[in-house]
Amino acid sequence: MIEVSDIDVVFGRGTPLEKHVLKKINLTMDKGSFVTVIGSNGAGKSTLLGVLAGDVIPSAGKVVIAGNDVTRKTTAERAALVARVFQDPLAGSCGTLTIEENLALAAARGQKRGLAPALGQARRKWFRERVASLNLGLENRMADRMELLSGGQRQALSLVMATLAGSEVLLLDEHTAALDPGMAEFVMELTRTLITENGLTALMVTHSMRQALDYGDRTIMLHAGNIVLDVTGEQRKTLGVEDLIEMFRKVRGQTLDDDALLIS
Numbered sequence: 001m002i003e004v005s006d007i008d009v010v011f012g013r014g015t016p017l018e019k020h021v022l023k024k025i026n027l028t029m030d031k032g033s034f035v036t037v038i039g040s041n042g043a044g045k046s047t048l049l050g051v052l053a054g055d056v057i058p059s060a061g062k063v064v065i066a067g068n069d070v071t072r073k074t075t076a077e078r079a080a081l082v083a084r085v086f087q088d089p090l091a092g093s094c095g096t097l098t099i100e101e102n103l104a105l106a107a108a109r110g111q112k113r114g115l116a117p118a119l120g121q122a123r124r125k126w127f128r129e130r131v132a133s134l135n136l137g138l139e140n141r142m143a144d145r146m147e148l149l150s151g152g153q154r155q156a157l158s159l160v161m162a163t164l165a166g167s168e169v170l171l172l173d174e175h176t177a178a179l180d181p182g183m184a185e186f187v188m189e190l191t192r193t194l195i196t197e198n199g200l201t202a203l204m205v206t207h208s209m210r211q212a213l214d215y216g217d218r219t220i221m222l223h224a225g226n227i228v229l230d231v232t233g234e235q236r237k238t239l240g241v242e243d244l245i246e247m248f249r250k251v252r253g254q255t256l257d258d259d260a261l262l263i264s
């Protein structure tokens with residue numbers, strides 16, 4: 001479960017560049033819920049994920065994850081609770097390490113132990129099985145360096161890695177944006193499966209209105225640091241891509257010039 005209460009984020013406070021990026025944000029998510037997050041550029045979406053991950057410490061407010069007040073905890077201190085997959089396939093793994101070594105590091109995330117004990121025979125078998133379940137043939141390339149893989153293969157592995165340490169929360173920051181449509185769909189289906197199988201509580205930032213409605217059980221829209229839309233259940237089922245775009249128009253008070261992108 002996630003409880004975000006009255007979160008304020010101000011960057012550059014007291015300077016000419018001061019920016020109030022999140023304004024008294026309140027968001028409660030039950031364990032196992034999957035929220036899609038939309039909003040225009042600069043709305044504060046990545047900052048919200050940063051507040052949950054620990055790389056943005058809020059100016060005010062409280063963040064509770066799985067009963068732990070993590071508001072002032074660093075990314076490392078909350079690593080056992082929160083996993084994150086980024087837009088850049090290179091960001092979530094180490095290119096010069098092998099697939100197996102990357103998995104071992106991911107499995108050890110948030111624990112005080114090194115790589116060696118994580119690479120016992122039982123672990124190796126477990127990693128291989130997890131990778132084989134992707135049906136990408138990567139289980140035969142466990143000793144290959146991560147940098148040899150395609151972006152889609154890396155994102156698929158990053159998702160598997162995000163589930164290895166038993167974190168309750170999964171944060172997805174436009175994690176399919178750099179992939180071709182076929183791979184993006186594959187990664188999205190994998191995302192859905194892993195969230196369900198592992199009972200994860202997930203937030204996914206996306207610029208695709210289609211994805212925002214097709215996946216998850218709730219959609220929120222951020223605008224200028226506020227949650228301006230929060231839909232779930234029957235109300236969400238009746239919404240179409242056009243409705244979301246219309247809401248964008250309303251909150252921005254102007255016509256979008258990148259509708260085509262948003263519909264993708």
Ligand SMILES: Nc1ncnc2c1ncn2[C@@H]1O[C@H](COP(=O)(O)OP(=O)(O)OP(=O)(O)O)[C@@H](O)[C@H]1O
Pocket residue numbers: 011012019021039040041042043044045046047048
């Ligand atoms: N560390 C920082 N210091 C100063 N300003 C920042 C910092 N991080 C983000 N910002 C600013 O905060 C605002 C919100 O940024 P954020 O990345 O959260 O937006 P976003 O909704 O994720 O946008 P996009 O869709 O473009 O990724 C932007 O104006 C951004 O320039």
